[in-house]
Amino acid sequence: MCWGCRGRSEGGVAVTRPTRLASGPGGFPACRSILFVPGDRPERYENALGAGADAVCIDLEDAVPSGRKGEARKAVAGFLAARLHGPGGGDSTETSFRLAGGSDRTSVSSPVMLAVRVNDLASREGARDAAELARCSPPDAFMLPKVRTGSDVRDAAGRLPSASALIPLIETARGLENAVEIAACDGVAALVFGGFDLAIELGAEPRWEALVYARSRVVHAAALGGLDAVDMPSRDFGEMSGLREEAAKARQLGFTGKVAIHPAQVPVIHGVFTASPEEVRRAREIIEADRAAGGGAVALDGRMVDRPVVEAARRIIQRAHFAPVPEKPPPEPPTRPAPPSAE
Incomplete structure (x- = not known):
C-alpha cells in the first residue's frame, strides 16, 4: 500500500x-x-x-x-x-x-x-x-x-x-x-x-x-x-x-x-x-486465474475463486514489498557433496 x-x-x-x-x-x-x-x-x-x-x-x-x-x-x-x-x-x-x-x-x-x-x-x-x-x-x-x-x-x-x-x-x-x-x-x-x-x-x-x-x-x-x-x-x-x-x-x-x-x-x-512467500505466490496465482477467466468465478486447485478471494489476493500483493519473492525458485541441492573449501 x-x-x-x-x-x-x-x-x-x-x-x-x-x-x-x-x-x-x-x-x-x-x-x-x-x-x-x-x-x-x-x-x-x-x-x-x-x-x-x-x-x-x-x-x-x-x-x-x-x-x-x-x-x-x-x-x-x-x-x-x-x-x-x-x-x-x-x-x-x-x-x-x-x-x-x-x-x-x-x-x-x-x-x-x-x-x-x-x-x-x-x-x-x-x-x-x-x-x-x-x-x-x-x-x-x-x-x-x-x-x-x-x-x-x-x-x-x-x-x-x-x-x-x-x-x-x-x-x-x-x-x-x-x-x-x-x-x-x-x-x-x-x-x-x-x-x-x-x-x-x-x-x-x-x-x-x-x-x-x-x-x-x-x-x-x-x-x-x-x-x-x-x-x-x-x-x-x-x-x-x-x-x-x-x-x-x-x-x-x-x-x-x-x-x-x-x-x-x-x-x-x-x-x-x-505475508509468507507461499502466500504471495498463491495470491499471484489467484490474480492470474481471475485475469484469464475475464473476471468471473473460476476454480483453482479445486477451490472457487470469486471476487472476495481476488480482492484478498490483491491486498496481499499490495503489501508484498514486505516479503519479496524471487523470480526463480532456488536451485536444487547438489546430488554429490561439494568439494571442501580452500579456506
Whole structure:
C-alpha cells in the first residue's frame, strides 16, 4: 500500500497532508509495527530507529512523567531539527543532535517513518506540545491521543504542521463510537487501537475476549476510510508466544500491524504481519486465474475463486514489498557433496 494526500484549506490556500490511499503517489509506507520510545530518553532514539520497526513513535504522553514533559518536548524538538539539518542536508542518512547531559551523538536514520505522540491537545501539556512542535521540522506523522470526534482531528490539523500525517488513537468510548467519522477526516493516515485506556473507561479487562468487539469497530472504521489499522501493544515483552498469538488473532480480525513497546517484539510482529512467500505466490496465482477467466468465478486447485478471494489476493500483493519473492525458485541441492573449501 502507498500513501497519497487528502487536502484541506489553510488561510484560503490549499494544503495537503500525507495519508494512505491506494491511488496515492507514495512516500509514506504502510506499517506492520510502530515502536514506541519515551520522549524523555533521547539516548534511546538511535536504538529505536535501528530496531527494524517500520515506524518509530517518540512518546510525549504516557511514557513521560509529568515533571519531565518540558525536557522531553525540548529533546524531541532538537531531534527533529537535527533530522532535517543533519550533515549533507535534509535527505542525509545521518543526523547529529545533543542528548540530555550535553554529549553530541550521531544518529543513523533509515526509511523508518518517524511519528511523535503529543499529549491530549485539549490539555495544557498538549497545548504546549502543539506550540513547540508547530515551530519545528515536522515528523512524518503526529499520533493523537484521546481522539473523541472528527472535530478533535480537525482541531489538531489546524495546530500541527500540515506536512505531517495524523494518526488518531481510538482509546475512549466516545472515540470508538465516532471511529468512522474520525477515519474519514482529511490527513488521517491510520487508526491505532488504544485498548488499555479504553478498557479502563469501559470497566473491562484488557484481554482479547473483552475487547474483540472494540477491535472490530476500529478495523471496520479503518476499512471504510481506506486506512491501516494498528493493534494495541502487548505489555508482556518477555513472553513472545503470547505476543505471537495475539498478533495472529489481530491479523485475522483485519489489523495490518501492531504497536511494539520493546525492540524484541518487532521481529515477532513482523513475522505475523508479513505475508509468507507461499502466500504471495498463491495470491499471484489467484490474480492470474481471475485475469484469464475475464473476471468471473473460476476454480483453482479445486477451490472457487470469486471476487472476495481476488480482492484478498490483491491486498496481499499490495503489501508484498514486505516479503519479496524471487523470480526463480532456488536451485536444487547438489546430488554429490561439494568439494571442501580452500579456506
